[in-house]
Amino acid sequence: MFTPSGFKFAGVHCKIKRKRKDLGIIFSEVPCVAAGVFTTNVVKAAPVIYDMEILKKNSNGIRAVVVNSGVANACTGEQGMINARRMAEKTAEELGVPVESVLVSSTGVIGVQLPMDKVENGIEEAVKVLSNDPLPFAEAIMTTDTKVKMHSTKVTIDGKEITVLGIAKGSGMIHPNMATMLSFITTDAKISEEALKKLLKLSVDDSYNMIDVDGDTSTNDMVIVLANGLAGNTTIQPETDGFWKLYEAVHEVNQVLAEKIVEDGEGATKVIEAHVVNAPDMKSARLIARSIVSSNLVKTAVYGEDANWGRIIAAAGYSGAAFDPNKLDLFFESEAGRIKVAENGQGVPFDEEEAKKILSEKKIRIILDMKQGKEAAKAWGCDLTEKYVEINGRYRT
């Protein structure tokens, strides 16, 4: 894993959770330009509300992010806001930075107040063990994730080597709460606030906003990017060459993390990628791709390795996009090959054995050629299994 210059990481166990790490800090030696994308849920957790305020006031002076797992600090009212602010204060005190330079994030149980003694102890401990290794932080933000989710890449801009590192957690469930997606991107690129905001929005629309595990949008979702400028490149402005180069790097990181999140979706055994091509417009392409990977019927069909193309056409049909259904061609594709299952909106004869072979792989691509335009979009989801129901319905604490 490449680590961008000037960032330090920590992850400790402060006993919010029984055994595993539950508090992490990212710290930058110099102030960062920061941008964030937050949950669209009307019910926003306290740290989401807190960070949105901070980023309005101080988006070019961020020094740290403090994150806890185990308790979401959502549906916690006034006390929840006080606790979110206290997490920032305590972190600022320990790091010797201004309170308004610290962002806060939580994931875990809804409706429970944070055990602030434990959190404050955890912050003290974490600050003592800050290092270049991002792994403890990546572990500390996990809930029911079964795998750590990190990805890094390098890009050269202005002859300067720039590093981008992303750390995410995915859809896990801890009683009594819900799936949450958190992603923290660090880079040593020098970039203007406006450019960073634009870049993040663009990338999120084609990565985290195109994944689905179970259709439920969390109260705590956030994606934060911190750029500390230590790579020493000339400040990147919107839509310049440097902007697009950095975009590619950040977007690679976001897409890889997004895919890791669906791969590790609760109970998932397969990744489903829906690739909608030759769509009349981008909005329709995205709506349709998302609708396909979100459909319980498509998810169960892929789980059952069943070339059930009617469900895919139907999911496109109820996506909210307007289109001519009589032009659709549909394909299944995987490592094992590619097969056409529908043409001009109607089924075509295909070899069931071959389809079964293709669908027996771990990553299944569904390609919908709409033949009515030039736009395209991809979305990622996972299959729906008995295990998902077990995790979310049967096992309780």
Next chain:
Amino acid sequence: MFTPSGFKFAGVHCKIKRKRKDLGIIFSEVPCVAAGVFTTNVVKAAPVIYDMEILKKNSNGIRAVVVNSGVANACTGEQGMINARRMAEKTAEELGVPVESVLVSSTGVIGVQLPMDKVENGIEEAVKVLSNDPLPFAEAIMTTDTKVKMHSTKVTIDGKEITVLGIAKGSGMIHPNMATMLSFITTDAKISEEALKKLLKLSVDDSYNMIDVDGDTSTNDMVIVLANGLAGNTTIQPETDGFWKLYEAVHEVNQVLAEKIVEDGEGATKVIEAHVVNAPDMKSARLIARSIVSSNLVKTAVYGEDANWGRIIAAAGYSGAAFDPNKLDLFFESEAGRIKVAENGQGVPFDEEEAKKILSEKKIRIILDMKQGKEAAKAWGCDLTEKYVEINGRYRT
């Protein structure tokens, strides 16, 4: 079951399916005023397209509906349209009525052409066995429904006794296709076209449009109401006393059928009713109620008999409605009692044992008191179980 005057029913086995009845006819001795509500899916099955045309031209002269199960006649192109029309023609010939007085409906496998020899034989047979008993028809439209779905009621308007009978099928799956909801309402009321259309729309918005089994909208969904006027009342006009009386009767039938459909949802063990009260407006109330019963996380929590109120608040939050989350009170209710789990958007202490007892019942009511307006809405769904995944993913033909 009460049967309205002048209607006859038949259901036969014409061998589209291996064993069970698969073709049904409803026939009225005199022309009916008719209204229909059809799937909003862009991908519409041939019979849906066919009926929408017929009702545009001839909504006061309908004599019959012919329905097959086993093959959906969806994604079947030009041949599908020819076959839908042929079903109407053959039925018209056998009944001795005009072709444009016959509506057509199908449910079953997507992407397969109807076996027209079998269908035509079935129509001949069915016309021979028309009777006052609606049961064979109700059986003939079933797919993986485990129970027949009928409900009837009577109402007196103008001193005349009027009967309303509804027959529906619910969410069943037959490889390789999807859930379909069909509902046919017959009444001997005399009513104007305009009034009947209005009445149906009003009722559907608060019944079939408020249920969810798995979020997938079929290519074949339709609700048809036929009113033959034989009760002899004065023609009912919109929003008169008689209109509201008939509305109550039709709506009772639709609500009972809608609830029967979710009760018999694939793999379902419990019915979930979300009742949103004191909402800022009707649209928000409906969005939130539907969002709650559609959430996979709420569905699995109810299956697990887990008072997981955070998932419900979160589902309200991402429904698309704008509201103040800090005013929400939330209750669980069933035959076994009622318990408050959240107040002003935050959790309140409650007895887990009592909650478990309430959630162990077959019908679970979730009451969300928004305390920010006067509107209310109800939605119905079912739990999500391993069995659902099994039916839709594991068992294949």
